[in-house]
Amino acid sequence: MRSVADQSVAELGGRISVLSRQKSDHVRLDQLLHRLRESSHEEQLPALLELYRLVFPHAFAEESVLWPVMRRVLPDGEELTLQVEQEHQEVNELVTRLEDLELGSPERQAALERLDEVLREDVRDEEDELFPRLQERVSERELRLLGIAWEVVSRVAPTRAHPIVARRPPGNVIAALPLSVLDRSRDRLDAIRLRGAGSAEGALHAVTDALTRAAHAIEHSPAMRHGEDPSTRVDGKPGVPWGLLGGALVAAVAVPIVLSRRRGRRRRAS
Ligand SMILES: [Fe+2]
Numbered sequence: 001m002r003s004v005a006d007q008s009v010a011e012l013g014g015r016i017s018v019l020s021r022q023k024s025d026h027v028r029l030d031q032l033l034h035r036l037r038e039s040s041h042e043e044q045l046p047a048l049l050e051l052y053r054l055v056f057p058h059a060f061a062e063e064s065v066l067w068p069v070m071r072r073v074l075p076d077g078e079e080l081t082l083q084v085e086q087e088h089q090e091v092n093e094l095v096t097r098l099e100d101l102e103l104g105s106p107e108r109q110a111a112l113e114r115l116d117e118v119l120r121e122d123v124r125d126e127e128d129e130l131f132p133r134l135q136e137r138v139s140e141r142e143l144r145l146l147g148i149a150w151e152v153v154s155r156v157a158p159t160r161a162h163p164i165v166a167r168r169p170p171g172n173v174i175a176a177l178p179l180s181v182l183d184r185s186r187d188r189l190d191a192i193r194l195r196g197a198g199s200a201e202g203a204l205h206a207v208t209d210a211l212t213r214a215a216h217a218i219e220h221s222p223a224m225r226h227g228e229d230p231s232t233r234v235d236g237k238p239g240v241p242w243g244l245l246g247g248a249l250v251a252a253v254a255v256p257i258v259l260s261r262r263r264g265r266r267r268r269a270s
């Protein structure tokens with residue numbers, strides 16, 4: 001078995017093959033991990049947000065599109081995919097912990113180092129073992145079709161850590177739409193805040209905070225934990241605060257519109 005890392009694009013089934021797409025995302029991941037390691041405290045948040053936008057949709061599409069195929073075509077698919085699901089689970093838990101750890105603290109530094117380590121282990125497991133095994137079992141045409149499905153799903157997938165949600169269908173698929181809307185709203189608001197929101201900073205902070213809490217709360221809905229292997233399960237109290245969720249969603253849509261209108265008015269006035 002040859003690692004995907006040592007194969008050319010043609011050997012992987014062409015540019016649209018899922019293996020080529022995976023490999024190029026893994027190269028990008030390596031660059032982002034380097035950037036994160038070199039970041040000052042102020043640069044750490046934007047570097048992490050960029051890393052999340054790559055890692056979480058990428059892993060979500062693996063869990064919902066690729067691993068079910070691996071379980072179908074390989075006799076030991078269950079065991080192989082469970083190992084990478086456990087790595088993904090650890091990434092989700094580490095990132096959730098980072099939200100509460102103080103910038104520059106030794107605990108945060110340790111969590112960042114472990115995050116780097118697990119992400120690299122995940123890439124090695126996939127490129128050296130899982131993907132060459134998949135390559136033996138499916139045709140190049142199927143690799144290309146899987147590439148298209150994987151790409152489509154990763155473009156609409158959640159972009160933040162969700163440790164409570166199942167790492168397997170059907171739970172993760174049910175969770176995708178509501179969590180993706182919340183996560184991508186948070187991404188938009190965080191991008192505005194990083195550029196500088198001036199007097200609106202307080203309001204934006206409150207909305208992103210509400211979106212974060214709503215996303216964490218919605219994860220506990222039993223439907224979203226359906227299909228989970230016990231080894232990747234995290235317990236927590238159930239219940240979805242629909243009022244908080246509705247308010248957060250309205251605010252997430254309204255605030256960027258108000259801000260961009262304000263910016264437009266300011267531009268016209270100057
Ligand atoms: Fe991957």
Ligand SMILES: [Fe+2]
Binds near residue numbers: 059062084088123126
């Ligand atoms: Fe992965």
